[in-house]
Structures are given as structure tokens and as C-alpha cells.
Amino acid sequence: MYTLRHIPDWASLIVRLALADAGAPCTILPLDYDAGDLDSPGYRALNPLGLIPVLETPDGPVFETGAILLWLSERHPGMAPAPHTIARAPFLSWLFFTANTLHPTVMDIAHPERPGGDAATAAVLARVLARYRDQIAHLERVATTAPAWLDPAAPSVLVPYIAVMLRWAVILAPDPATAITPAAAPHLKAILAAYEARPQIAAIAVEEGLGPTPFSAPHV
Amino acid sequence: MYVLHYAPDNASLIVRLALEEAGLPHEVRLVDRRLRQHEGEDYRRLNPAGLIPALETPEGPLSETGAILLWLADRHPEARLAPPIASPDRGQFLRWLFFLSNTAHADLRQIFYPDQYVPQEATGSHHAILATRMRHHFALLNAAAAAHPQLFAAPSALMLYTAALMRWAVLYPRGQARWFRGADYLSLTAAAMALEARPSALAVAEAEGLGEAPFTRPVEPRPPEGAVL
Numbered sequence: 307m308y309t310l311r312h313i314p315d316w317a318s319l320i321v322r323l324a325l326a327d328a329g330a331p332c333t334i335l336p337l338d339y340d341a342g343d344l345d346s347p348g349y350r351a352l353n354p355l356g357l358i359p360v361l362e363t364p365d366g367p368v369f370e371t372g373a374i375l376l377w378l379s380e381r382h383p384g385m386a387p388a389p390h391t392i393a394r395a396p397f398l399s400w401l402f403f404t405a406n407t408l409h410p411t412v413m414d415i416a417h418p419e420r421p422g423g424d425a426a427t428a429a430v431l432a433r434v435l436a437r438y439r440d441q442i443a444h445l446e447r448v449a450t451t452a453p454a455w456l457d458p459a460a461p462s463v464l465v466p467y468i469a470v471m472l473r474w475a476v477i478l479a480p481d482p483a484t485a486i487t488p489a490a491a492p493h494l495k496a497i498l499a500a501y502e503a504r505p506q507i508a509a510i511a512v513e514e515g516l517g518p519t520p521f522s523a524p525h526v
Numbered sequence: 527m528y529v530l531h532y533a534p535d536n537a538s539l540i541v542r543l544a545l546e547e548a549g550l551p552h553e554v555r556l557v558d559r560r561l562r563q564h565e566g567e568d569y570r571r572l573n574p575a576g577l578i579p580a581l582e583t584p585e586g587p588l589s590e591t592g593a594i595l596l597w598l599a600d601r602h603p604e605a606r607l608a609p610p611i612a613s614p615d616r617g618q619f620l621r622w623l624f625f626l627s628n629t630a631h632a633d634l635r636q637i638f639y640p641d642q643y644v645p646q647e648a649t650g651s652h653h654a655i656l657a658t659r660m661r662h663h664f665a666l667l668n669a670a671a672a673a674h675p676q677l678f679a680a681p682s683a684l685m686l687y688t689a690a691l692m693r694w695a696v697l698y699p700r701g702q703a704r705w706f707r708g709a710d711y712l713s714l715t716a717a718a719m720a721l722e723a724r725p726s727a728l729a730v731a732e733a734e735g736l737g738e739a740p741f742t743r744p745v746e747p748r749p750p751e752g753a754v755l
Contacts, residue, residue: 355666363617365614365616365617366614366617366618367617368617368618368620368621369621369625370620370621370624370625370628371624372620372624372627372628373617373620373621373623373624376620377616377617377620380611380616389600389601389611390600390601392585392586394597394600395583395585395586395587395588395593395597396586396588398588398590398593398596398597399573399588399589399590399593401593402590402591402592402593402624402627402628403575403589403590405592405624405627405628406590406592406624406627406628406631406632407575407632409628410628410632414643420655421636421643421644421652421655421656422643422644422645422648422649422651422652422655423648423651423652423655425647425648425651426644426645426647426648426651426652429644429645429648430643430644430645430648433642433643433644433645434643437642441575444574444575447574448574
């Protein structure tokens with residue numbers, strides 16, 4: 307049995323979606339960021355750095371989105387190509403790519419003042435958007451080969467991870483109206499459209515108020 | 527048989543240490559960065575992102591340092607690069623492997639290649655911001671290594687990865703003010719010293735011209751072939 311501390315539309319959403327795909331039972335405990343829940347003494351006793359997400363497991367807490375996703379996939383069948391199968395190598399390569407390249411890029415889109423200070427924001431944003439275009443082009447080329455681990459009917463943990471990244475690249479952009487949408491990557495967009503139509507995913511989207519097409523055509 | 531596509535003192539170093547630790551037969555093939563071979567079509571067939579390293583396996587190519595380490599660890603459990611999947615330590619291990627990959631390594635890369643991230647006039651503030659972040663990351667790693675020495679001790683892939691980042695933090699980019707001191711991270715330094723005494727690390731240091739104490743007292747490499755940049 308698991309417990310996930312959760313703030314709607316934060317990175318814990320990725321874990322929540324993956325757990326729903328796996329049908330793994332989990333207690334979702336909502337946290338209120340604006341009320342200071344992350345800094346409360348009780349939460350800091352559990353999670354000294356106040357990190358989101360953290361999944362509490364019988365083996366202790368697991369941190370880091372990619373680590374939680376992989377750890378879950380090693381304990382629940384169907385969430386990733388199994389070790390010792392041929393698809394494991396590309397799956398791991400793209401999981402790490404998503405975690406160490408795409409995810410930081412999306413965070414820089416959301417916070418372009420962070421890498422160089424306020425004065426550099428516009429120039430940083432131009433660079434980060436160019437990197438983002440490159441990165442989703444790489445993923446789009448993978449999507450055209452239709453690997454089983456991007457099949458929205460039997461999604462690996464990479465599908466919710468990519469779905470939330472492409473969503474945030476739009477809704478967290480300084481100007482969402484001119485952001486790069488999943489339409490720039492049609493094969494990925496089709497995967498996300500099928501993914502968000504899954505009943506358990508649609509139910510989470512309704513509960514968190516993510517809109518009718520939260521991943522394929524996200525709106526603020 | 528594995529083929530590691532490498533450049534001296536690049537991220538391929540971490541994978542090479544793992545291959546040596548595991549005693550796995552492998553061939554290394556130079557990617558000549560002076561000829562920008564990593565950006566060429568042949569290399570992009572192995573790794574579309576054009577980043578070093580790539581590892582060719584009998585089952586196809588792997589890219590991403592963290593992915594390669596984990597794949598090798600699971601394929602060769604006797605090498606003890608990672609706790610086995612069923613181990614209660616697996617979650618902790620994965621947490622720090624991802625932290626190294628997506629936070630520490632990703633930020634260090636920004637320090638090495640500031641032009642990809644910020645305009646020329648912001649490189650000074652960028653360096654200061656990223657150096658502060660990196661010191662924080664190393665402090666977290668140091669605390670984790672102190673709390674879980676077995677999890678981090680070589681041959682753990684966590685130490686192979688961390689030691690390489692410690693080396694690069696001292697050496698690169700050339701001509702920048704130094705912001706990293708191993709003495710500030712005693713647990714990591716002790717673990718890196720233990721690593722560099724191992725036959726695997728000695729062999730790799732010799733092969734890539736990394737000097738006698740490549741992780742705790744790094745000096746400019748003198749590779750027999752290829753170029754760092």
C-alpha cells in the first residue's frame with residue numbers, strides 16, 4: 307500500500323496517473339501549497355527537504371519522479387518493458403532523457419528568470435524554446451516508430467511523464483497563447499489524445515480541473 | 527560484446543568505469559569531438575540527441591549515462607553496481623541515480639556550456655547561480671553518502687557517477703573561477719579516494735590519461751587519443 311502527498315498539477319500528478327494506469331491502490335493525501343503545508347513541521351519531519359513528489363512505500367519513502375516511476379514499474383507488471391527484454395534499453399534511454407533533459411527544459415520555460423537572473427529572461431526563454439523544439443522533435447521521431455511503451459492503450463510510465471511535460475510547456479509558459487503545443491508533434495499528440503480518453507485518466511483530469519484535453523491541447 | 531562510443535574525460539568515463547568494475551569485455555571507439563563526429567549522422571543513429579556516451583549492446587544501442595548504468599547493473603548483478611530490483615535499498619538507489627542525472631549532472635552541464643542557456647552578458651550571473659545550486663547538490667550527496675555509506679561505496683554506480691562530477695567540477699570549464707572544494711564534502715572525498723585506488727579506476731585513468739588521483743586531485747587530462755572538447 308502506498309501514500310502519495312499530492313498537489314494538483316504538480317509533479318505528483320505524474321505519479322498519480324501512473325498509479326491509476328497500474329490499478330495500484332494508493333492513498334492520495336492532498337497538500338495545500340498556499341496554506342504552507344510543505345513547510346509544516348509534520349511534513350518536514352517526514353520529508354526534510356519538503357520535496358514533491360514523494361511516494362511512501364513499505365520500503366520507505368521514494369523521491370524523484372523518474373525514480374518513483376521506475377521503482378513502481380519494477381513492482382507492478384505492465385508499467386514498463388521488463389528487465390531482460392529487448393525494449394528495456396530504449397525505454398530506459400528515453401526515461402532518463404525525459405527526466406534529465408525534457409523536464410529541466412520545461413522548468414526553465416516556466417521559470418526563465420532562474421538560470422540567468424531577471425535581466426536575461428527574454429534571451430533565456432528564446433534559448434529554452436529552441437531546445438524544447440529540438441527535444442520534442444527527438445521524441446516525435448520515436449513516436450513515429452510506435453514502440454509498445456508509448457502505446458496509450460497499455461501505457462508505460464513514460465506516457466504520463468511525457469503527457470505532463472507537454473502540458474506544462476504550454477500552461478506554465480510566460481505567454482501560453484504563443485507556447486509550443488503538442489500540435490508541433492502530431493504522433494505524440496495522437497498518443498496523448500488517446501491517453502487522456504482513458505476513463506481512469508479522464509476521471510483524474512475532472513477531479514483536478516485540468517480541462518477536457520489536458521495533454522493533447524492543454525489550456526490554462 | 528559491448529562497444530562504448532567515447533571521448534576522453536566525457537560522460538563516457540562513467541560508463542567505462544562501470545564496464546571495468548564489472549569486468550565486462552568491451553571495445554571503446556573514439557568519437558572525435560574535434561571533427562564534431564557526435565553531431566554526425568552515423569552517431570545520431572546510435573543516439574539521436576548527439577550526446578556522448580552511447581553503448582552498443584547485442585540488443586541494440588543505449589544512450590543516457592544513467593540508463594546505461596542501470597541497464598548494465600540489472601544485466602550483470604554479480605558486479606554489484608546497484609541493489610537488485612527486489613532489494614529494500616532499490617528506491618534509495620534510484621532516487622540518487624536520478625538526482626545525479628537530472629539535477630547534479632544537468633546543472634553541471636549548464637556551467638560547462640553557458641552559451642546554450644543564457645546570453646553572453648548574463649554568463650557571470652548564470653555561473654554564480656549555477657555554482658550555488660551545484661554546491662547545494664554536492665552537500666545533499668555528501669549527506670546521503672554519510673548516511674548510507676554502503677549505497678554509495680564503489681562499485682556502486684552512484685560513486686562512479688559522483689566521482690566523475692567531482693572531477694569535472696574542479697577542471698571545467700577551463701579558465702573559470704573555481705567554486706568546488708573536495709574538502710567541503712568529506713564523505714564524498716573519502717569514497718572517491720577509495721574508488722581511485724581500485725584496479726578499475728586505475729585502468730581507466732591510465733587509458734584516458736587522467737592522472738594519479740583523478741577524482742580527488744584532478745589535473746588536466748593528457749589523453750592518448752581524441753579530445754575532451
